[in-house]
Amino acid sequence: MQSNKQAQREEIEVDLLCEGIFRHYGFDFRQYARGSLKRRIKNLMDLEGLATISALQELVLHDKQMMERFILNLSINVTAMFRDPGMFAAFRKEVVPLLKTYPSIRIWHAGCASGEEAFSMAILLEEEGLLGKSKIYATDINEVMIKKAKTGIFPMEVVPEYTGNYQKAGGSQSFSHYYTAKYDYARLRPELLKHIVFSKHNLVTDHSFNEFNVIFCRNVMIYFNSQLQSQVHQLMYDSLYRFGILVLGTKESVQFTGQQASYKELDHTFRIYQRCS
Incomplete structure (x- = not known):
C-alpha cells in the first residue's frame, strides 16, 4: 500500500509528465x-518495464516512438461495427427522416479509433439512400489508429459479432454485401470508404474545423475532468448547425452543461440530442 509521501510524489510525477508532453509535443492530457x-500510465510502465513515472517521462521526451506508444496506450480504442446496435436503430428512426430533407450532409465522428463507427454510418446511409450526398469526417488523436482506419480492413474473426450487431441495428441486406474477404481479413467496399475522410484532430487543443449536421462523440468525455468536458461540449455546440444532431455515449449527457438549454432530447437511452438554438 502506498504511503502518503509516495502518493504525493506520484502526483507530482504525473503533473510533470503531462506538462512536459504538452510543452514538447502539444498534446494536453493535464x-x-x-x-x-494514472491507470493507463501504469499499464504502459508495466509494458515497458519501467519502475517510475519519471523514467517514463525521460523516454517520452527524448524518443518520438515512445511518445507514439504513449498516445496509443492512452487512446480509447474499444470499438466494433454497429456497436450498441440499439443506438443505430434509434438513429434510423429519429434522425434519418430529418437528414432526408437536407441537400447535403456532413457527419463528424470524433474519437473514431480504428474507424468502425464511421464504417457503420456509411453502411446505414447507403441503405437509406443518403450516402451519395454525404461526407463523413472521422477524426482521432492517434495517428496509428487513423492510418489503420484508412485501410478499411478488419479481421474475419470479428465478422460474426459485426453481423449480429448489424442485424440488430436494422440492417436490410446481408452484412457480407459490404465487404470482400481475403484470407483472414475483410475489407470494406471502396465505394463506402470514398465517402469517409480520416484525419488527426485533438479535441483538447484543436478548434472546430467545419459545421456539421450530425456529430458523434461517444464514450470519449467520460475520460475528461469536468473542466475539459465543458470545453469539448462548447466545441461540439460550435460545430453543429442549428437543428443538428449530437450523439453521446450512454454514460454521457448535456445535462448540467452550459449548452443544456440549447438542446432537445430525441432519445434518452442512447443520448441523441438536437440543437434547437
Whole structure:
C-alpha cells in the first residue's frame, strides 16, 4: 500500500509528465480524469518495464516512438461495427427522416479509433439512400489508429459479432454485401470508404474545423475532468448547425452543461440530442 509521501510524489510525477508532453509535443492530457490517466500510465510502465513515472517521462521526451506508444496506450480504442446496435436503430428512426430533407450532409465522428463507427454510418446511409450526398469526417488523436482506419480492413474473426450487431441495428441486406474477404481479413467496399475522410484532430487543443449536421462523440468525455468536458461540449455546440444532431455515449449527457438549454432530447437511452438554438 502506498504511503502518503509516495502518493504525493506520484502526483507530482504525473503533473510533470503531462506538462512536459504538452510543452514538447502539444498534446494536453493535464485535464484528463486522473484515475483513468494514472491507470493507463501504469499499464504502459508495466509494458515497458519501467519502475517510475519519471523514467517514463525521460523516454517520452527524448524518443518520438515512445511518445507514439504513449498516445496509443492512452487512446480509447474499444470499438466494433454497429456497436450498441440499439443506438443505430434509434438513429434510423429519429434522425434519418430529418437528414432526408437536407441537400447535403456532413457527419463528424470524433474519437473514431480504428474507424468502425464511421464504417457503420456509411453502411446505414447507403441503405437509406443518403450516402451519395454525404461526407463523413472521422477524426482521432492517434495517428496509428487513423492510418489503420484508412485501410478499411478488419479481421474475419470479428465478422460474426459485426453481423449480429448489424442485424440488430436494422440492417436490410446481408452484412457480407459490404465487404470482400481475403484470407483472414475483410475489407470494406471502396465505394463506402470514398465517402469517409480520416484525419488527426485533438479535441483538447484543436478548434472546430467545419459545421456539421450530425456529430458523434461517444464514450470519449467520460475520460475528461469536468473542466475539459465543458470545453469539448462548447466545441461540439460550435460545430453543429442549428437543428443538428449530437450523439453521446450512454454514460454521457448535456445535462448540467452550459449548452443544456440549447438542446432537445430525441432519445434518452442512447443520448441523441438536437440543437434547437
